[in-house]
Amino acid sequence: MKYLRQFGIILFISFLGEIANYAIPLPIPASIYGIIILFLCLELKILPLSSVKETGKFLIEIMPVMFIPAAAGVLNVWGIIKPSVIEYIAVMVISTIAVMAVSGLVTQLVIRLTGHSGHQ
Amino acid sequence: MNHFFEDSVFFGVTLSFLSYGLGVLLKKKLKLGILNPLLVSIVITVIVLVVTDMDYEIYYNGAKYISYLLTPATVCLAIPLYEQFEILKKNVAAILAGILSGVLTSLSCILAMVLIFNMNHKQYVSLLPKSITTAIGMGVSEELGGYVAITTAIIIITGVFGNVIGEFVLYIFRIKEPVAKGIALGTASHAIGTAKAMELGEIEGALASLSIILSGIITVGFAPVFAQIH
Incomplete structure (x- = not known):
């Protein structure tokens, strides 16, 4: 029963996310509203952590597998990417590395300047 | 046979999970950074689709059920x-x-x-x-x-x-x-x-x-x- 209940709650919150996505005219997807709704439910003690924990951690663990179909789907757009494929790949590689380096280093610098840290 | 795969709901899901599992196994055995399980599983999936000349739609017919879980999984973040x-x-x-x-x-x-x-x-x-x-x-x-x-x-x-x-x-x-x-x-x-x-x-x-x-x-x-x- 525990897993059934947890999965039910998670699906229900996903559904609430869909309602929010439908009702609010912002380009924010259901999943993002869902994160915010579940977070508020936990933080405001509407739901105890134990009501979603195990099933939630399981879903997060298998999450990489969920990206395989979409990634294999890139095959479908190969035709339209092909003419400029080198440019697209170059922009993708360089900007991704740049974003990772800059956001990580800026965060780390501010942490060290203010003396806070994730290490406890 | 092709008709069978067209109707199969579990083929795409199984292929995705098996290839990911193989990716995890390869990483453990060979300890190479490049053998990222996600990358390995995508490559295996694409190779299977190309070699067997299977339409992406047929694969996706089953695989969409994994994608379906993406919103609930994201909510769990x-x-x-x-x-x-x-x-x-x-x-x-x-x-x-x-x-x-x-x-x-x-x-x-x-x-x-x-x-x-x-x-x-x-x-x-x-x-x-x-x-x-x-x-x-x-x-x-x-x-x-x-x-x-x-x-x-x-x-x-x-x-x-x-x-x-x-x-x-x-x-x-x-x-x-x-x-x-x-x-x-x-x-x-x-x-x-x-x-x-x-x-x-x-x-x-x-x-x-x-x-x-x-x-x-x-x-x-x-x-x-x-x-x-x-």
Whole structure:
């Protein structure tokens, strides 16, 4: 029963996310509203952590597998990417590395300047 | 036989899970960084589809049930966020500075490279949302008049690339704080990078989850401004 209940709650919150996505005219997807709704439910003690924990951690663990179909789907757009494929790949590689380096280093610098840290 | 695969609901799901499992096994046995389970499983899936000359639609007929779980799984990212909320509150300034600088780096880096390569406006706006989560990125691309299919493909490739090279980039740039690692992975490569952050630790995973939300929203604000430039 525990897993059934947890999965039910998670699906229900996903559904609430869909309602929010439908009702609010912002380009924010259901999943993002869902994160915010579940977070508020936990933080405001509407739901105890134990009501979603195990099933939630399981879903997060298998999450990489969920990206395989979409990634294999890139095959479908190969035709339209092909003419400029080198440019697209170059922009993708360089900007991704740049974003990772800059956001990580800026965060780390501010942490060290203010003396806070994730290490406890 | 082909009819059987066309109707099969479990073929796509099984292929995805088996290839991912094989990817995990290969990584354990060979201990090579390049053997990222996600990359291995994508390559195996594509090879199977190409070699057997199977339509993507047939594969997707079953595989869509895994994609179906993506929204509930993303919703669950609220759990690590809740568990690490204390660390998050303590580092608000660093987190906001990191994500904002990351988004601006992404947009200006794309602008600079598009100018260097002499790419057109439509290609440019298709690339602008490349580091944010697919659902938001598609909306941004559509709004700015980009090729939504290209945006979707680039977003996914960016995610997989970030997942594969993430640890290496963090090592090279000496990014050692767990909070900073999470921000870097989430801001550069959204949910697929977050999957890598989850493997690194709870703090990394929580901060990467937060980065998906904030970098997505900040990009919605800045992308139209950048779209005016070229």
